Amino acid sequence: MATPTKTVAIEEIATDFKESTAAVLTEYRGLTVAQLKELRRSLGQETKYAVVKNTLTAIAAKEAGIDAFDGQLAGPTAIAFIKGDAVAAAKSLTEFAKANDKLVIKAGFFEGNALDEAGIKALAALESREHQLARVAGVLKAPASAAARIVDALRAKLEENGGEAAEAAPADEA
Structure with missing residues (x-):
């Protein structure tokens, strides 16, 4: 039986998935709080970068109809929920990952399509909107x-x- 706190968390994550045009799953093991703050700032106002629990995220993704993260939810996980320009957010994530090798980009989805790490890098290579x-x-x-x-x-x-x-x-x- 799910606790009310977990139910609320699942609903919030599912809402974030539904309202986002794109999302990028990352592993942040080894990053400091200051580095995470810098990453959030670089992503801008329209992107929410949230540390999530894997089991709750799997349930929320299923509720939102997203299967891009199947088998990817392991270890310390954070997701960038992108509501604005997905290209700019993908660029910020890939540039931050180049500068900080502890940030690992695992998978994502963009406009309903699943993306692997190469797909996210290809998205980042596009020109901004x-x-x-x-x-x-x-x-x-x-x-x-x-x-x-x-x-x-x-x-x-x-x-x-x-x-x-x-x-x-x-x-x-x-």
């Missing part, structure tokens, strides 16, 4: 900019000719 949006905006802006330059060049040519081309056009139509 803001950079991708800026690139799309640039591509969308290019045709409008080209059209504006053409119209401006036509206006300048008309001014250079003293408006003769504008007067000649109606005569050609008649």
Whole structure:
């Protein structure tokens, strides 16, 4: 029989899974409290990095319909519940893991798909959402900019000719 405290913990973890676009399972054995604080700060406001109990997390993941962590929940475990930009959070985790070899990235899920360590590193290698949006905006802006330059060049040519081309056009139509 589950105690009320454990039931509440399971519900909280399940809610975190359901509200997250991504989650990354890590092992933090050997990290100091100061290092964990630094990691949490680097992940930003939209990512919750929580130390979890393995059995409760397994139950909560099952309730949330996530099977990405099957067989991975062993040892000191913490999960980064990512509600914002998954690429930025994955970058922060992989960069922190490079600097602190005691942080081990085990597995994760992103938009319902299970990821292994290589998948999380591949996610971290992508450009951030803001950079991708800026690139799309640039591509969308290019045709409008080209059209504006053409119209401006036509206006300048008309001014250079003293408006003769504008007067000649109606005569050609008649």
